[in-house]
Amino acid sequence: MHKIDEPPRGFEEQLLTDLTAHVSRRAEEVGAARSAGRRRRFLPGWRVAGAFGLAVTLTVGGLVVQTMRVGDRPPPTASASEILRMAADAARQQPELTARPDQFVFTESVTTFRDLPDSGPYTNSRVQRWESAGGVAHTQRRHRLESEPNGWSDLQVLRLDDPADPTKELDVFPEPAYHGDLPSDPDELFRYLRDHPVDLHLPEGADEEAVYGGEHMVYTTARSMLDGYVPPRALAALYEMMAREPGAVVLSGGVVDAAGRPAVAIRTPGVIGGNVDLLFDRDTHVYLGRRMSVVRNGKESLHAAGAVIRIAIVDRPGQQP
Template sequence: MGELHRVYDQVPPPSPEVLAEGRARLITLARDGGRRSRRPQRYRGLLAVGLAGTVAAAGAVVVAAQGSDDGPREIRTVSAHEVLTRAAAVARLEPELRPRPDQYLYIRSVVAWGPGKVAPDKPKGQQTRERWVSVDGSKPGLRRAPCPRQRAKVCDTPIPIEDKSAPVPRPGSHLWLVREMPGLLKHWKPQLTAPAPTGTPAPGRPLGSWNWYAAGDLIGDYLPPRLRAQIFEFLADVPRVKVDQHATDALGRPGIGLSQDSDGGRLELVFDRSTYRFLGSRYLDLTPRPVGGDPTDEPESGAGEVKTTVLQVKAVDRLPTRR
């Protein structure tokens, strides 16, 4: 017992993300009626949740090692509805941020691009970016990323207030979404069985026309767990969603991709194959374009394929010192 106590003191407790993944595995097992594969398994994913210091590695092994000892791992066919329904259950278990109106949301993400399309010789690339956005939209924000001309340096770009005349919380801000999202989902629901209108939203109803891209943008940063779950449940009823069981996110992690094509592009939402946790998005440009120069300084512009994965979100009191 003394040895166990010493081990307990030396091993840190599991993170909220690890606990969420463990609960997700329990939910998956329960919804499958407790069925287990008849094939031998070297590892027990649920047991790994109790090993705080090695949970992340053990979880990855479970995904890669399931199946027979000498055969390839089987991927069970799943529908978009099933993936999104389970993703909603997982989202509700995530820890919730409760930022104050005067704070900023700090969002650190990784963006990967390539192969080139507009510029065929453009190499694949990847970079980490940071953003600070006002919780209620009352203050300008900041974007930090490698400089366009000198990638070794970091450049700061102000994020301006789009409409200073709009009341606070301003449209598009975190607090505005928390207030308006349930009504927006209700407003969008009838559009799932009818073509969504094009053009500008009706007065007083920002984001009035639903589309796959709007939902992808909403879940790409941060929403409270209950609202993210509601969006996943809304998307679960969207017809004609393509499923790619060999998708990867910006970090190269394997996942299940759900996508729709619209306006010459494809937006794919990527979920973990094992836990159904949202990993990130992938945009693929399907529009034929003339061969020529890149019209912008953004490194991924014209690449034809861009993947984005959020690495960290937290609430902070102030903007960093400008560089």
């Protein structure tokens, strides 16, 4: 069975090399230090849904390294802020799911991924994940090729790689996948995400002050929240907060998600070595998923995309909603 959940190690290493170089140049320009003791660890699903490898979401001291390729068509009528506010309105209309700490957040997604960042064939797969709602168990996953409806793999337990030795795994549980404690006020949520940034597992020698003090770090942390389940009011606040922060742009031209659904793409800031676009339904503005592209020698190419098909709360890994 084709392995779909992790980008090639060489790809991640190149992005981390780029990160270190940029951080070195920016270290003296960044002010306030970010104390490591104030950070909670969030697992943004980079091993679970490696189409969005953590390395490509690194914020670098306010320097946005990305190529704005918005095409030749006229830009959409609505701005990124307007679309995000419409996404917030749509989020408020969604039914709320509740979960006990011993339950699991189930997510099924359609993914498109290729092993090499800028060449090679794409693989279309379907992935099911069971993430601990309360952070008291390891994530489990199974997958199949879209061309093989009955070809589901066995359940696999996923563990976080040891940052000091990527060949080893840590026997530690991820952070809760049910984000029920997030504030529902945009201002309070901004302060919360600023004070609790996602743990980027930086390479040795990287300047944490430059990275975690970056102006777009809150965007990076906000993106990580979308890998789990955020209740409607908090989700609306998340989009409202993104709408207020500068840096996001709407990509022009026709866009579809990995499942073929018409979408609007919002390119988010704070990415090195490539771009991450959030996709929203073109009519309802409900969040559909995301896609990741890489930039090599000035050329941008799609590396991976994921479309959320369904999300639910279940009692155990392997259980279907």
